Structures are given as structure tokens and as C-alpha cells.
Amino acid sequence: QKKRRAATARRQHLKSAMLQLAATEIEKEAAAKEVEKQNYLAEHCPPLSLPGSMQELQDLCRKLHAKIESVDEERYDIEVRLQKTNKELEDLSLKLFDLKGKFKRPPLRRVRMSADAMLRALLGSKHKVCMDLRANLKQVKKEDTEKEKDLRDVGDWRKNIEEKSGMEGRKKMFEAGE
DSSP, X not given: OHHHHHHHHHHHHHXXXXXXXXXXXHHHHHHHHHHHHHHHHHHHSOOOOOOSSHHHHHXXXXXXXXXXXXXXXXXXXXXXXXXXXXXXXXXXXXXXXXXXXXXXXXXXXXXXXXXXXXXXXXXXXXXXXXXXXXTTSOOOOOOOOHHHHHHHHHOOHHHHHHHHSHHHHHHHHHHHHO
């Protein structure tokens, strides 16, 4: 137990010493970054001296505006180049996958989803879409055919049976037979 206590105490002491060293290193790095930032600003951004007359002030504003435009153009060009290289990287990585042939498609799970839920998932919740499949169908009226007319004229066979069943039906049959 005594050895264990000594080992844990030593471990804690080493840990605290490492944390103190790390904290001092972080402080040194922060100070170095601040000095580097100040040096960069002093080199690239000279101190601003405001002129006394209105004409000189307007000239200064025009120069600053021109610098801002040139920096914006450079930034835009760099962004376009970055997007282009990212697209090329994606294409090359897809070609690499195709060449290797080791790309396995993940097994797809069956998901029960209504058409409304699927459209909501695809279009997002901001689009309200109701998928009523019967809403856009044409109304078609049945045309009376000759067969249907004949069937209606003959009548329903069930009615004939009901009329003939029971005492009333037999009485009618008897009277009809005389």
C-alpha cells in the first residue's frame, strides 16, 4: 500500500508539473502570435495619417476604395480556384474508387413512407405538398350501352324470385295459370 501511495503521489506530481509546463507553453505561443500579428500589421498597414483638406481626404478615400476592390477581386479569384480544385479532387477520388473496384454499395433498408412524407423529405418542411393521386384525374361519365339497357328492361332476377316466394307469389302463379 505504501508503494501504491507513493506511485499515485508521484503520478499526480508529474501530472501537475506537465500541466504547468503546458500552460506556460500556451502563454508563450499566445504572446508570440500577438508579436507576430503586430509586426505584420506594422509592415502591411502603415499608420493612417488623416490629411487636413477635403480634397486630400477624398483622394485617400478613393485609394482605399481601390485597394478594397482589388483585395475583393483577389479573394473572389482564390475562392473560384478553390472550388475548382475541390471539384477536381472529388472527380479524381471517384475515379480512384472506380479503378480500385473495392467500393461496396451499402445494403439499402426498406422504408415505408407515404408519397407526402417522401415529398416533404425531398423538398423540405417549408414546402407543403399534398399528394392526392385522385385529385388530378378526369371525371368520366358512363355511357349507356345497349346491353345495359336490355338488362334494365329485363329487371333484376332477385325481384322476380322474391315476388314468387311465399303465399302471395304462389297465389299469383295460380291465378296466372288459370
